Amino acid sequence: MRLVIQRVHRASVTVDGQVVGSIDHGLLVLVGIRPSDRPTDLDFLVDKTINLRIFADAEGKMNLSVQDVKGGILVVSQFTLYGDCRKGRRPSFIAAAGPEQAQPLYDQFVLRLKESGLRVETGIFAADMKVELVNDGPVTLLIDSPEKDIR
Numbered sequence: 001m002r003l004v005i006q007r008v009h010r011a012s013v014t015v016d017g018q019v020v021g022s023i024d025h026g027l028l029v030l031v032g033i034r035p036s037d038r039p040t041d042l043d044f045l046v047d048k049t050i051n052l053r054i055f056a057d058a059e060g061k062m063n064l065s066v067q068d069v070k071g072g073i074l075v076v077s078q079f080t081l082y083g084d085c086r087k088g089r090r091p092s093f094i095a096a097a098g099p100e101q102a103q104p105l106y107d108q109f110v111l112r113l114k115e116s117g118l119r120v121e122t123g124i125f126a127a128d129m130k131v132e133l134v135n136d137g138p139v140t141l142l143i144d145s146p147e148k149d150i151r
Contacts, residue, residue, distance in 0.1 A: 001037045001045055001105070002081045004030040007054050007139035011074045013123035014130040021121030026071030028133050031109060032081025033102040034095055041145035042105070046112045048143050049073065062139075066118065073113055076123040076131055077106050099126050 005027055012022035029049060050067050057063040066073060079102065083091035096102070103125050114120045123129045 001034070001041045001109075001145040002032040003045060003049065003143040004032075004078075004081065005049065005052065005054075005141045005143060006030075006133060007136045008074075009134040009136050011131070011133035013074065013076055013121075014132070015124050015127045020124055020129075021074055023072030023074045023119065023121055025069065025136075026119075027066050027073045028131070029073055029075045030078040030081060031075060031106055032078055033097045033105050034082055035097045035101060037097065037105055037145065039105065039108060042109055042112055044145055045109065045143065046116070049113065050116050050118065052141070052143075054139050054141070067116065070118075072119040072121065074121045074123075075106075075110050075113065076129065077102070077125045 008026060008028050010022070010024050011028040012019050014020065027049065051065045053065050054062050055064040055066065055069045055071070079093060079096040082096035083093055084095055085091045106125055110120060110122055123131070
């Protein structure tokens with residue numbers, strides 16, 4: 001799994017003209033899933049998401065997590081995170097899992113985040129979404145689940 005985590009002042013997702021998810025201060029998390037991803041990847045990624053120390057403490061150092069600042073998390077599925085642009089001019093998405101495999105993992109990721117007690121909002125899986133955000137910093141990080149032997 002691949003996450004793009006952005007520290008935001010606010011973020012929202014709109015589908016068909018309706019806001020379906022929004023947060024104030026917190027994290028926007030874009031989630032990409034590949035065919036080799038398994039539920040065991042969730043432990044690592046949920047822990048990283050809620051405990052990553054990227055918010056400023058009283059001295060202005062990145063020392064606090066989204067839990068520490070009681071921020072929100074907006075989670076958006078994004079298969080294009082596994083787009084391959086190395087050949088030609090049109091990206092290939094063969095490295096991204098299909099929706100039948102990706103949606104259960106995405107749903108589990110969201111559920112596990114909600115179990116942390118934080119406010120978690122989402123987009124709509126596989127919908128055409130409009131994502132708006134005010135990036136804070138900007139701070140944007142990529143997190144991949146650990147590589148595994150899939151013999």
